Amino acid sequence: MCLGIPGKIVEIEGDGATRMGVVDVGGVRRQVDLTCVIETDPTALIGEWVLVHVGFAMSRIDADEAARTLEALAALGEAEEEIAAIRETERMLSAEAAS
């Protein structure tokens, strides 16, 4: 929860006014809030790497830092845990929609 995980921004919601987007985290897509990393134009963020904490992009990082951080998190077993939490939540919410 505290260490976060690097993700690559692959999508910006609408024209960016909602400050929401989608990141790819280790192959899993997850909606994120971009408020803390938007400088001017949200759409300029596509393709950028960010550190994602509990669904919020908190800091822009470069691709090399992203790779090193992912490796360090994997060694601690934290990357796996984070991705599992994302997946489990996704399942919980889609079960919710179906019910």
Added chain:
Amino acid sequence: MKYMDEFRDPALAKSVLAKIAETVEAIGATKEKPLAIMEICGGHTHAIFRYGLDKLVPEGLEFVHGPGCPVCVLPMARVDDCIDIAERPNVIFTTFGDAMRVPGTRGTLLKKKAEGCDIRMVYSPLDALELARRNPEKEVVFFGLGFETTMPSTALTVRRAQADGVENFSLFCNHILVPPPIKALLDDPDMNLDGFVGPGHVSMVIGTEPYEFIAREYGKPLVVAGFEPLDLLQSVLMALTQIKEGRAEIENQYSRVVPREGNAAAMSACDEVFEPRPSFDWRGLGEIDHSGVQMREAYAAFDAERKFGVGYGAGKPVVKEADLPEMQGCRCGDVIKGALKPVACPKFGVDCTPEHPLGALMVSSEGACAAYYQYGGAREYESVEAAE
């Protein structure tokens, strides 16, 4: 050196370790009178054990494991408050996975979930808000805990709930701050710390200025560090070099992620939604002034403390952790303060294990006790085992 091959750059790690050894010797620290460096962040504690850094550094240097593991410092009474809310009719109670296994006096949230309460693990507070949108007839409560790293996420979620008028969403706010417990530890006459390794991601949010008092008023160095083992070793060397040269400054080893000024958008969201509490109770550390935050009046409609009348919102004094019979015999407090090694606690590995934790330090992989247990611990753990 069994762990060396796991470093990204073993040669560099060796050279940093050699410089650490030289510096410790130049300072004159020994096994009998070691230097004590506290790593504040639980993520750093985990990395230190994972890579056996505590065994790689010279005996004149000791890591003291700080209070920076949010679930570890969470008092039982706050877990009891969560259960109190979760048991109300029509409530969906949501939280991060880490919090599910923290014991309160009436068990854990996981146990209550098994007993039929609607308690759900979510990855993000945004998911709790989404649940509230989909279940307008239910009260959806998110248990917000953690330091300055996770605080912006709940602040921004509450702001979204207000903007969109999602009135069945509320936050049970139990966020805590890093600088106040450091000050409390520095004021504690039992503590003898020579320097600090500062948290990386908390600092990414708040910057490095909030630590300046540590150097200015207490004359101790602090180096903000990244999470790779080499980051940690380099940060320790930077702190030791300051000690050797008689300096006390706040330095930033993790500048690739941590800007000096922090993250303005994150801090302004927190400031808009939260205000400091007069004081907050910590497991093991007791009440610390201004160490937690509560929701501002403007967001009262989204404040679970006010909505459900629990915890600090109940209008009566909260139950103090130190007064609970459940905590008798537990030495979590001394371990959190770094005054006692986990293995020296009579409950460690006997009544208290990661499968059946008594104290929260055994719950999270970021807790010092769980880390000792999982990775076989430090030098003194091995010597305790050898003696048995």
